[in-house]
Amino acid sequence: MNHVKHKGHEEHAVLVVNPGMAQFESALNDIRALERLAARDSPVQRLDPRAMVIVTAAFLITVVSFPKYEIAGLVPLVLYPAILVAVGNLPLRVLVRYLLLAAPFAVLVGLFNPLLDRAITARLGALAVSGGWLSFLSILARFLLTVSAALLLLAATGYSALCSALGRLGMPRLLTTQFLLLYRFIFIVADEAQRMVRAYVLRSRRAGGMPLRVWSSLTGNLLLRAYDRGLRVHTAMLSRGFDGFMRSRHTPHWSWLDSGFVLACAGFFLLARFGHPAELLGRWVLQVLR
Amino acid sequence: MHMADALISPATGGAMWVVSAGLALHAARKLRNEITERKVPLMGVMGAFVFAAQMINFSIPGTGSSGHLAGGLLLAALLGPHAAYLVMFSILTVQALFFGDGGLLALGCNVFNMGFWACLVVYPFIFRRIAGNRPGWSRLLTASLMAAVLALQMGAFSVVLETRLSGISELPFGKFLLLMQPIHLAIGIVEGLVTAALLSFVWKARPEVLDFTADARDRAKVSLKPVLIGFGAAAVITGGLLSWFASTHPDGLEWSMFRTSGREELAAPADGVHRSLSEAQKKTALMPDYEFPRPDGNREESPPESALQAEHWPAVKAGTSLAGLVGSAIVLALAGLVGLTVRLKRRRS
Numbered sequence: 001m002n003h004v005k006h007k008g009h010e011e012h013a014v015l016v017v018n019p020g021m022a023q024f025e026s027a028l029n030d031i032r033a034l035e036r037l038a039a040r041d042s043p044v045q046r047l048d049p050r051a052m053v054i055v056t057a058a059f060l061i062t063v064v065s066f067p068k069y070e071i072a073g074l075v076p077l078v079l080y081p082a083i084l085v086a087v088g089n090l091p092l093r094v095l096v097r098y099l100l101l102a103a104p105f106a107v108l109v110g111l112f113n114p115l116l117d118r119a120i121t122a123r124l125g126a127l128a129v130s131g132g133w134l135s136f137l138s139i140l141a142r143f144l145l146t147v148s149a150a151l152l153l154l155a156a157t158g159y160s161a162l163c164s165a166l167g168r169l170g171m172p173r174l175l176t177t178q179f180l181l182l183y184r185f186i187f188i189v190a191d192e193a194q195r196m197v198r199a200y201v202l203r204s205r206r207a208g209g210m211p212l213r214v215w216s217s218l219t220g221n222l223l224l225r226a227y228d229r230g231l232r233v234h235t236a237m238l239s240r241g242f243d244g245f246m247r248s249r250h251t252p253h254w255s256w257l258d259s260g261f262v263l264a265c266a267g268f269f270l271l272a273r274f275g276h277p278a279e280l281l282g283r284w285v286l287q288v289l290r
Numbered sequence: 291m292h293m294a295d296a297l298i299s300p301a302t303g304g305a306m307w308v309v310s311a312g313l314a315l316h317a318a319r320k321l322r323n324e325i326t327e328r329k330v331p332l333m334g335v336m337g338a339f340v341f342a343a344q345m346i347n348f349s350i351p352g353t354g355s356s357g358h359l360a361g362g363l364l365l366a367a368l369l370g371p372h373a374a375y376l377v378m379f380s381i382l383t384v385q386a387l388f389f390g391d392g393g394l395l396a397l398g399c400n401v402f403n404m405g406f407w408a409c410l411v412v413y414p415f416i417f418r419r420i421a422g423n424r425p426g427w428s429r430l431l432t433a434s435l436m437a438a439v440l441a442l443q444m445g446a447f448s449v450v451l452e453t454r455l456s457g458i459s460e461l462p463f464g465k466f467l468l469l470m471q472p473i474h475l476a477i478g479i480v481e482g483l484v485t486a487a488l489l490s491f492v493w494k495a496r497p498e499v500l501d502f503t504a505d506a507r508d509r510a511k512v513s514l515k516p517v518l519i520g521f522g523a524a525a526v527i528t529g530g531l532l533s534w535f536a537s538t539h540p541d542g543l544e545w546s547m548f549r550t551s552g553r554e555e556l557a558a559p560a561d562g563v564h565r566s567l568s569e570a571q572k573k574t575a576l577m578p579d580y581e582f583p584r585p586d587g588n589r590e591e592s593p594p595e596s597a598l599q600a601e602h603w604p605a606v607k608a609g610t611s612l613a614g615l616v617g618s619a620i621v622l623a624l625a626g627l628v629g630l631t632v633r634l635k636r637r638r639s
């Protein structure tokens with residue numbers, strides 16, 4: 001159900017004997033790579049994380065609020081990720097890889113549309129286009145826009161800053177703490193798990209998944225180790241004055257730049273949603289050509 | 291089972307966000323008294339454990355394929371329902387952010403589908419009842435299987451419902467349901483087996499770790515009130531959503547027809563509600579019909595299918611689509627150009 005599927009990393013093929021190993025390496029590397037993006041310095045990363053949260057929410061709502069056959073209306077919204085990628089100096093490769101990893105579900109469900117909705121809704125000269133293909137293309141466009149917006153939110157803020165921003169926007173502190181602790185522990189527990197799986201792989205001749213009996217005792221042991229580790233860490237935290245809440249070291253200040261960013265984005269989204277800029281531009285150009 | 295933003299409507303996504311966030315607030319309030327106890331760090335580390343365990347594949351006997359853990363039920367058995375719900379919330383958020391698994395707007399749906407049912411409904415009302423305080427292997431297995439299958443069936447059903455309410459995918463309700471429920475029956479059985487195996491290991495090694503065996507002081511009497519309130523809120527919001535859809539959206543109307551008549555398809559009514567609704571929709575449609583003026587002054591004759599379609603949706607006309615295509619291409623080129631310019635400038639400076 002919860003898919004954390006990741007294809008093998010070419011650069012990390014040294015110890016990869018079993019697909020499970022590759023998954024670990026790859027997933028942890030993905031997380032680290034995304035965190036490194038947020039550590040870059042650019043006007044995008046200097047924004048208050050709260051501004052990014054607000055703008056991302058507005059962007060997502062704008063994208064999904066278009067009617068289901070809409071394509072031309074969605075295209076101008078590409079400007080938002082394009083400008084952020086450019087100004088934030090983010091590598092396109094990471095974005096493309098992330099999009100490919102996330103693609104299967106939306107594409108799979110969307111593919112039913114051309115099969116089920118065959119009524120002709122549009123004509124381009126001699127080419128008749130069915131409603132299903134239009135809505136499928138629209139789903140793909142939505143997918144590209146929403147998934148890149150999620151990545152950009154993370155790349156512009158970084159996980160910890162994002163969590164404290166959510167806390168300052170009203171998320172319960174218990175949940176903020178949970179978000180931060182989960183992230184800290186992922187690396188610790190995944191390292192432990194990786195060592196255990198490596199030990200198993202080196203001693204077995206099997207490829208692929210392990211039998212359920214082995215899996216349950218291995219994972220059970222991992223669970224107990226993680227549990228003990230958690231308690232030890234907790235004791236250490238308590239002895240250093242932990243009172244149930246994590247505090248962040250620096251709190252970003254909301255500046256007029258952040259207000260400007262939010263207002264500009266909101267204006268642009270409204271224009272893109274209700275102004276039909278792509279169509280108007282197209283008509284104007286066609287008229288000029290004529 | 292992760293839903294993507296591309297397939298949901300703002301109304302569905304927003305409503306499910308309200309429900310899931312409300313449940314999170316409720317769970318956080320419930321846990322407030324336990325904060326300084328050891329539950330908070332355990333929540334973090336157990337979330338991380340589920341994350342890691344998901345990456346360790348096991349082989350499913352006889353099929354040659356492999357599966358992995360979903361974890362909602364396991365978390366509830368380790369941490370109790372409220373803490374487990376919050377942990378699922380955080381896991382799904384991290385998955386959405388770092389791996390693009392499920393969208394941010396769809397997060398409300400995903401938390402509800404995978405967290406709410408397993409942690410807040412099935413665990414306290416099915417699993418605990420069957421497992422009791424001192425379960426043997428067979429009780430543990432029965433409880434885990436029943437609970438996992440039920441949780442996944444409810445989750446799958448919710449996915450179908452939310453997809454249908456959103457109206458972006460063309461998959462008909464009945465067929466999608468027939469596709470999803472059996473698949474998730476199989477996944478549920480595997481999940482149940484795996485959860486039982488893990489729980490029995492922990493039960494043998496360190497029984498005090500488990501939530502349901504810890505001590506049965508006030509655990510036996512679970513208050514039904516919060517769940518009923520949650521259900522009530524969900525019903526009201528879904529109802530509001532449904533009526534909103536039924537009033538502007540032929541698909542939502544069809545859906546509610548199916549609900550009320552028990553048949554998936556009714557003969558399309560040529561007059562009455564259906565027509566007046568589509569008329570109303572035409573009037574309220576946000577997109578005015580731009581049409582490119584043809585040189586000979588004649589309007590293109592639309593074929594019969596297209597006319598039929600126009601009853602349902604604001605038709606996309608040739609002029610509109612050509613202008614849209616040209617404009618879109620220009621905008622795309624502009625976007626690329628902007629990106630390239632900024633990048634070149636940066637490289638130079």
